[in-house]
Amino acid sequence: MFNLKYDIMKEEVSSSLDILLNRLAEWGNTLVENLPNMLLALGVLLVSYFMARYISKGVSKLVQKRVPQKSITNLISNLTTVVVVLFGLFLALSILDLNDALMSLLTGAGVAGLVVGLALQGALSNTISGVVLSFRKNIRIGDWVETNGFAGEVVKINLNNFIIKEADNNKVIIPNKTILENPLKNFTLTNKMRVVLGCGVGYESDLDRVETLTKNTVKECIEQVESADDVEFYFEEFGASSINFIVRFYITSESAIEKLRAKNTVIKAIKKAFDKEGINIPFPIRTLEFSTGLDLNAKKVAEAFSTN
Structure with missing residues (x-):
């Protein structure tokens, strides 16, 4: 019995070996x-x-x-x-x-x-937007832009975000998708920038003299303004305490910081010119009138208090 099992096992091993070799x-x-x-x-x-x-x-x-x-x-x-x-x-x-x-x-x-x-739908969307922004000719590193409530110089366009440096040297990181979905103002695309400045003068002022003096003052302190006729001047309204006007002119610049510098220069020059000519720039005044029917004679009031 043992030999029979041994022979059967030997045949199975031999058969398996033949199959493996084949x-x-x-x-x-x-x-x-x-x-x-x-x-x-x-x-x-x-x-x-x-x-x-x-x-x-x-x-x-x-x-x-x-x-x-x-x-x-x-x-x-x-x-x-x-x-x-x-x-x-x-x-x-x-x-x-x-x-x-x-x-x-x-x-x-x-x-x-x-x-x-x-x-990764959101991340891929920002990545694709970053690639699109990188190939746009109207957005470059160093441009001064305004978008999503922020304004500053473009310092980097990454795969996921858009980095701008504001005038106060703070950096703002904005997702690329947000840049493509919202309006973007690029101040660097043109080398001319319009400066708008508002002011007011007293009602007693000679308005023709105010207009002439303002135009000449802007021409003298801003080199890019060649003639006083290039300065736009408009009276806007009769204000609460002044007659208000705006003055507009163009400067040659690609940076918004130059616009601020031009405003600063013109404001100081106009203030100095108006002071020299005696033109008043009034601050808001409120007049209170009392109509109570009472006799507020100062002498009688003083006597009443002294008696008491």
């Missing part, structure tokens, strides 16, 4: 037959790897000429590398006749991309 022989034959394709596929992968490096460097140099942001350049360079390497991988799989594996890989990549896209 399978190894088949694999060996398949390897020999597909060896040229495998070598060709390996060569394609190596070529695609080195091509990706050179193409990535070339794309990086081209992008740097148009986009000053290093982060954007690195992103496009890395994307180029990935695309070239993936193309080489798919070509190598096709050479090896692994179409099923190729389809599975593409399906998995599509599903993974969809999941990642849904999970």
